[in-house]
Amino acid sequence: MSDTVLVLNSGSSSIKFGLFDVAAAEPVLLCKGLLDEHEAKPRLVVKAPAGEDLFETSKQAPEAAGGHLFADVLAFIEDRFGGRSLRAAGHRIVHGGSDHSGPVVLTDDIIAKLEALTPLAPLHQPRCLAPVRTLAAIRPGLTQIACFDTAFHHGLAPPASRFALPGRFEARGIRRYGFHGLSFEYVAGRLAEIAPQLVAKRTIIAHLGNGASLCALRDGRSIDTTMGLTPLDGLVMGTRCGAIDPGVLLYLQQHENMSVEEVQHLLYHESGLFGVSGISADMRTLLASREAAAREAVDLFTFRAAQQVAMMATTLGGLDCLIFTGGIGEHASEIRGAIGERLAWMGVRIDAASNDAARERINSDDSIIAVFVIPTNEEIMIARHCAALIRGRHIT
Numbered sequence: 001m002s003d004t005v006l007v008l009n010s011g012s013s014s015i016k017f018g019l020f021d022v023a024a025a026e027p028v029l030l031c032k033g034l035l036d037e038h039e040a041k042p043r044l045v046v047k048a049p050a051g052e053d054l055f056e057t058s059k060q061a062p063e064a065a066g067g068h069l070f071a072d073v074l075a076f077i078e079d080r081f082g083g084r085s086l087r088a089a090g091h092r093i094v095h096g097g098s099d100h101s102g103p104v105v106l107t108d109d110i111i112a113k114l115e116a117l118t119p120l121a122p123l124h125q126p127r128c129l130a131p132v133r134t135l136a137a138i139r140p141g142l143t144q145i146a147c148f149d150t151a152f153h154h155g156l157a158p159p160a161s162r163f164a165l166p167g168r169f170e171a172r173g174i175r176r177y178g179f180h181g182l183s184f185e186y187v188a189g190r191l192a193e194i195a196p197q198l199v200a201k202r203t204i205i206a207h208l209g210n211g212a213s214l215c216a217l218r219d220g221r222s223i224d225t226t227m228g229l230t231p232l233d234g235l236v237m238g239t240r241c242g243a244i245d246p247g248v249l250l251y252l253q254q255h256e257n258m259s260v261e262e263v264q265h266l267l268y269h270e271s272g273l274f275g276v277s278g279i280s281a282d283m284r285t286l287l288a289s290r291e292a293a294a295r296e297a298v299d300l301f302t303f304r305a306a307q308q309v310a311m312m313a314t315t316l317g318g319l320d321c322l323i324f325t326g327g328i329g330e331h332a333s334e335i336r337g338a339i340g341e342r343l344a345w346m347g348v349r350i351d352a353a354s355n356d357a358a359r360e361r362i363n364s365d366d367s368i369i370a371v372f373v374i375p376t377n378e379e380i381m382i383a384r385h386c387a388a389l390i391r392g393r394h395i396t
């Protein structure tokens with residue numbers, strides 16, 4: 001009987017999941033799906049690996065729906081793949097704090113410590129941990145494993161990890177952690193397969209999704225990144241502001257009569273592409289819009305992204321390879337093209353036809369810098385981590 005792992009990737013608006021067979025060295029996807037609990041009618045969609053619909057259900061009563069939808073997922077798995085035993089559930093947990101440099105089996109004590117990190121990722125941490133609680137309630141005894149967005153950046157060292165605050169704050173953990181680590185780790189692994197000669201070179205991965213960040217890598221390891229203590233810093237995002245003069249926050253509270261909660265809401269939910277455009281947080285909508293405000297939001301996005309690529313390149317002492325990933329990075333050729341143009345002075349040359357076709361390699365022959373589009377896969381990264389942990393610890 002082969003073993004399976006249920007992977008949950010809880011994002012800001014929905015939960016993606018995948019069921020993986022982990023009997024072989026490389027996990028194999030058996031089915032995937034979406035748990036959308038934020039709509040008036042929570043919905044569950046299950047698809048085959050190639051995308052055909054397998055199962056769909058929705059609930060009328062949102063308040064009770066979460067548990068029911070998870071129960072439906074487990075019932076579907078049991079019904080369809082009953083011959084294989086579910087060994088563990090693997091979760092993407094956005095913030096792991098200072099404690100975790102790799103995946104860990106969740107205990108009540110660890111869950112409580114991760115809940116205490118909610119102020120450092122208020123948009124994400126509760127949404128990542130809710131499925132852990134739900135699964136523990138409906139399937140007690142199921143091993144649950146946390147895979148952290150922060151773990152890949154665990155080796156980040158000063159000066160990259162440091163804020164220019166007195167040392168006592170750093171001693172209390174107020175430092176740059178970085179996020180999107182599962183995505184960066186997966187993409188770095190793909191680069192090693194596609195172009196092994198580039199692994200030792202100076203590389204930047206641009207994860208451009210609803211959340212967005214850059215990672216500077218040397219020898220496949222993170223040495224700098226644009227997100228910080230929280231996933232607010234760095235690039236312009238769907239609804240998050242990215243890097244901002246900290247004086248703005250003081251001014252809003254002191255002179256605009258905004259409470260801390262109102263400022264937090266502004267920075268996480270009302271800013272970024274959504275705030276600047278006043279139209280949408282969704283890059284597709286903005287690219288399709290003729291409104292000047294939509295154009296302004298898109299321009300600010302590419303301006304800041306290019307600026308911060310140059311910042312990461314400074315950490316690396318130059319740049320040999322730039323990789324785009326995430327929903328925008330993988331699908332929005334216009335955004336890749338605009339960022340490339342802003343970086344032409346560095347020697348980035350993107351080939352228009354390859355870019356439009358979203359080929360794997362999109363730089364032109366005269367480019368000094370190799371440019372790739374590599375689709376990310378956080379779910380398989382979580383499955384790999386879980387499989388390794390299960391094998392290493394002989395979890396039954």
Ligand SMILES: Nc1ncnc2c1ncn2[C@@H]1O[C@H](COP(=O)(O)OP(=O)(O)O)[C@@H](O)[C@H]1O
Nearest residue numbers: 011209210211281282283284326327328331332
């Ligand atoms: N074809 C496309 N063209 C432009 N943007 C796209 C396209 N497909 C997806 N996106 C954008 O990708 C973003 C979502 O990225 P994704 O990585 O899926 O987000 P999440 O952080 O929720 O995982 C949205 O802004 C969406 O508009």
Ligand SMILES: CC(=O)OP(=O)(O)O
Nearest residue numbers: 011179180210211231
């Ligand atoms: C950390 C983060 O920003 O994640 P996401 O892109 O899923 O919002």
Ligand SMILES: [Mg+2]
Nearest residue numbers: 011209210211
């Ligand atoms: Mg994502």
